[in-house]
Amino acid sequence: MIQLYQPLNFMGMVYREIKQAVIDIETMFSILARNPEIQDAPGAAPLTVSAGVIRFDNVAFAYEPDRPILKGISFEVPAGKTVAVVGPSGAGKSTISRLLYRFYDLSAGRITIDGQDIAQVTQASLRRQIGMVPQDTVLFNDTIRYNIRYGRWEASDAEVEEAARLAQIDGFIRLSPKGYETEVGERGLKLSGGEKQRVAIARTILKAPPILVLDEATSALDSHTEKEIQDALERVSQGRTTLVIAHRLSTIVSADEIIVLSQGEIVERGTHYALLAKNGLYASMWNRQREAEEARERLARAGDDE
Numbered sequence: 607m608i609q610l611y612q613p614l615n616f617m618g619m620v621y622r623e624i625k626q627a628v629i630d631i632e633t634m635f636s637i638l639a640r641n642p643e644i645q646d647a648p649g650a651a652p653l654t655v656s657a658g659v660i661r662f663d664n665v666a667f668a669y670e671p672d673r674p675i676l677k678g679i680s681f682e683v684p685a686g687k688t689v690a691v692v693g694p695s696g697a698g699k700s701t702i703s704r705l706l707y708r709f710y711d712l713s714a715g716r717i718t719i720d721g722q723d724i725a726q727v728t729q730a731s732l733r734r735q736i737g738m739v740p741q742d743t744v745l746f747n748d749t750i751r752y753n754i755r756y757g758r759w760e761a762s763d764a765e766v767e768e769a770a771r772l773a774q775i776d777g778f779i780r781l782s783p784k785g786y787e788t789e790v791g792e793r794g795l796k797l798s799g800g801e802k803q804r805v806a807i808a809r810t811i812l813k814a815p816p817i818l819v820l821d822e823a824t825s826a827l828d829s830h831t832e833k834e835i836q837d838a839l840e841r842v843s844q845g846r847t848t849l850v851i852a853h854r855l856s857t858i859v860s861a862d863e864i865i866v867l868s869q870g871e872i873v874e875r876g877t878h879y880a881l882l883a884k885n886g887l888y889a890s891m892w893n894r895q896r897e898a899e900e901a902r903e904r905l906a907r908a909g910d911d912e
């Protein structure tokens with residue numbers, strides 16, 4: 607029996623190794639597919655993060671040569687602080703997160719992390735130090751445990767479950783008869799946008815990077831789910847340099863600084879209360895969102911009363 611078991615066990619190990627390699631290759635291709643022109647600079651050194659200060663210095667960028675998207679953006683995310691970028695749809699918010707991850711190179715200016723130009727360090731080291739919670743999380747056709755462990759392959763089962771608890775997805779997982787061994791994806795359990803985002807948060811908790819980029823989902827979430835995600839994000843961003851690309855202003859009230867982007871330019875910046883007092887673009891976006899939320903709540907209440 608043992609004689610039979612050992613080769614099987616070995617094959618299992620090989621299978622897992624291959625599977626992991628395949629997924630890493632998939633990740634690699636998804637990055638390459640975005641832009642094969644991004645190459646490591648000759649002799650690029652690995653990024654070393656000490657404090658974790660992010661700086662955008664006069665950053666200009668265009669996807670197509672004749673259509674500038676960012677027009678000379680400068681801001682800093684101090685070590686361990688949270689800066690949020692807000693603005694109307696199409697203003698260039700998500701582009702900022704893509705540039706920090708170096709999916710594209712700049713037309714002008716520089717992005718640095720602890721003084722190192724991100725175009726001059728290896729892409730692998732840059733992406734290792736940044737935890738990205740994207741708008742759309744890719745889930746693999748595998749167990750929920752596997753999907754969370756993707757954040758750090760060496761993590762133990764207990765660490766995976768602790769990350770899930772912190773990300774507020776543990777309760778949901780335990781509702782399934784197979785718990786962490788539940789298959790997700792096309793043939794298995796389908797997760798909602800909010801649930802997927804919490805899986806991404808759990809992965810990021812396991813990865814424990816010094817820098818975080820949170821690209822909020824655009825879709826409106828119900829206020830209970832939003833609160834759960836918000837709590838999870840607050841925990842994971844504690845003590846980490848965090849850049850939030852925000853679509854719902856209610857989620858960034860406590861950010862250390864809010865940058866208001868419009869047509870690729872910074873038009874206002876400050877804390878939530880300072881920006882409200884200014885009565886400019888931020889204040890009008892805030893008022894509009896409040897009205898929309900109140901109308902939604904009224905509709906929901908009317909539905910409940912019927």
Ligand code: ATP
Pocket residue numbers: 669670675693694695696697698699700701702824853
């Ligand atoms: P939203 O709030 O709607 O998500 P955003 O502020 O995050 O918007 P971005 O996604 O940064 O906006 O896009 C800024 C502009 O760049 C948009 O006009 C968009 O159409 C354009 N854009 C985005 N991605 C590409 C691309 N891959 N190729 C060409 N244009 C693009």
